Amino acid sequence: MSNEQTSLRLEKLETLRSQGIPVYPERFSANYELAEASLLEDGISDVRVAGRIRGIRNFSKFTFITISDIAGSLQLLLNKEEIGESSFQQFHNSVDIGDFIGVEGHMYTTRTNEKTLRIQSCVFLGKALRTLPDKWHGLSSIETRYRQRYLDLIMTKETQLRLLARTKMVRAIRRFLEDQHFLEVETPVLQHTSSGAIAKPFRTYHNSLDTELNLRIAPETYLKRLIIGGFTKIFEFAKCFRNEGISPQHLQEFTMVEGYAAYWNYVDTLKLMRDMILFILEETFGTTTITIKGRMIDFSLEWDLISFRDLILRDTGIDIDLYPDVKELYRETKRKNIDLEHADLEVLGRGNFIDLLYKKMCRPQLVKPTFLVQHPIDLSPLARANDQNPTLTDRFQLVVNGAEIINAYSELVDPLEQRRRLEAQALLKSSGDLEAMEMDEDYLTAMEYGMPPISGWGFGIERLLMVLTDSDTIKDCVLFPLTKKV
Known part of the structure; x- marks a missing residue:
């Protein structure tokens, strides 16, 4: 904080203090948000608003000031004749772009048709000691945008809109599920095992219990x-x-929305998820038609539905049903000159190998909303086997623009079958497949007390937002993405 601009700002801060003006006052009583005030009729008086100064345009007898917050902005008029010479000079001697002010006045519309508040009184609400980035150039450094997200939120309209959409989306999801009589619950973050998905966990240590946790x-x-x-x-x-x-498309820390309904199957969930996506779009964006990669996609139209086998056959020419052994499947991909670009191909189980093949060769081609069904059972250790074909599971994924945004199953509720599958996963893990699932005896014990038919689903908030806002990277969809320590 040693540059020239900061030194000038510190001088102004001390001048304000010497005049007995609080530079960081306790509160300001506003009666309108900025976005609300910008819609008020001309002539409405006693309007009190507050915000950060984003622009100052000086003229000899008056000054236009723009103040803003995350949801809106408002133009203010500071007129020397209306507030007096001393207050006019006081403002210009002490206030900088980036500072916070609270004002009271009445609304009018300028000759250029901009809603403006004519200031009758002005209160200083906070000094910024650092200069904001240049508003015309914004924040060009991606690293700075992530590391100092608060600056990105101040300077970048796209970021403001996207992350406000995230908040609206979360609210819409809650409202939709509660209207469908789902109850919101909370479960532990610290766990003895890393079950519930196929992924490598972060490990930590509990000092008092003297135990490793995930x-x-x-x-x-x-x-x-x-x-x-x-x-x-x-x-x-x-x-x-x-x-x-x-x-x-991946974050190491993300927000999952996961839910379960007793006595349902995956077809019930498929209908619920379609209704939920349409509700989210209406509530968040006011439309069911959005632009993805330059294409207008209307989510209210019928969605495609394709089986895992048919999709891979269509895009690679490989019928996975003909290769029950992972080594044969591996050889067939080599014969087809398919390079999966994975360091440990030869230790992957069949499920993870097929998943890699799909992610590399098929998923990027799926742009319109598509339900992918009939996943191989070795890809779904917690899903219910299909009654007609036990090598497949009663499961679906919703894929949009090459990203899986919802995963759902008819759940496996047979404790004996669950034990067999977890034992198979544990064997894969011991053979070097780091993403295979581990044994969870406590969960198996719970299952042995009896489970009804269940269907469940899960999706990541950030992944869904990324797709619906056509963002290039998932880091744009989280308020504070993890960055390397400097």
Whole structure:
């Protein structure tokens, strides 16, 4: 804080203090938000608003000031004749762009048709000691935008709109699920095992209990324990942590919305999720038609539905049903000159190998909303096997613009079958597949007390926002993305 601009601002701060003016006062009583005030009729008086100064345009006898917050901005007029010479000079001698002020006055419209508040009184509300970035150039450094998100929110309209949309989206999801009689619950972040998904966990240590713990990768098994305990329709906004590689579509810390309904199957959930997405779009953006990669997509139209096998066959020419052994499948991809660009291909189980093949060759082609169904069972250790074909699961994923935004199952509720599958996963883990699931005896014990038919679903808030706002990277969809320590 040693540059020339900061020194000048510190001098102004001390001048204000010497005049007995509080530079960081306790409060200001506003009666309108800035966005509300900008819609008021001309002539309305006693309007009190506050905000950060984003622009000052000086003329000899008057000054136009723009103040803003996350949701809106308002032009103010400071007129020397209306507020007096001393107050006019006081403002110009002590106030900088970036400072906070509170004002009272009445509304009028300028000759250039801009809603403006004519200031009758002005109160200083906070000094900025650092200069904001140049408003015309904004924040060009991506690293700065993530590391100092508060500056990005001040300077970048796109960021403001996107992250306000996130808040609206969360509110819409809660309202939709509560209207469908789902109850919101909370489950532990610190867990003894990393069950509920296929991912590598973050590990931590509990000093008092003298034990290793994982940060949860999913809330699944605890939510299912609640179904066992008598809840029938539940959901959770769950912070989850996965120690995965960095990519434009992955965060290591993210918000998962996961829910379960007793006595439902995945077809019931599929209908619920479609209705939910349409509700989110209407509530968040006011439309069901959005632009993705330059294409207008109307989500209210019928969505595609395709099986995992048919999709891979269509895009690669490989029928995965003909290769029950992962080594044969690996050889077939080599024969087709498909490079999966993965360091540990030969230790992957069949499920994770097929998943990699799909993610590399098929998923990027799915732009319109598409329900992907009939996943191989070795890809879904917690899903119910299909009654007609036990090698497949009763599961769907919703894919939009090459991103999986919802994952849903008819859940596996047979404790003996669950034990067999977790044992198979544990074997894969011991053979070097770091993303395979581990054994969870406590969950198996809970299952043995009996479970009803269940369907469940999960999706990441950031991934959904990324797709619906056509963002290039998922980091743009979280308020404070993790960055390297400087």
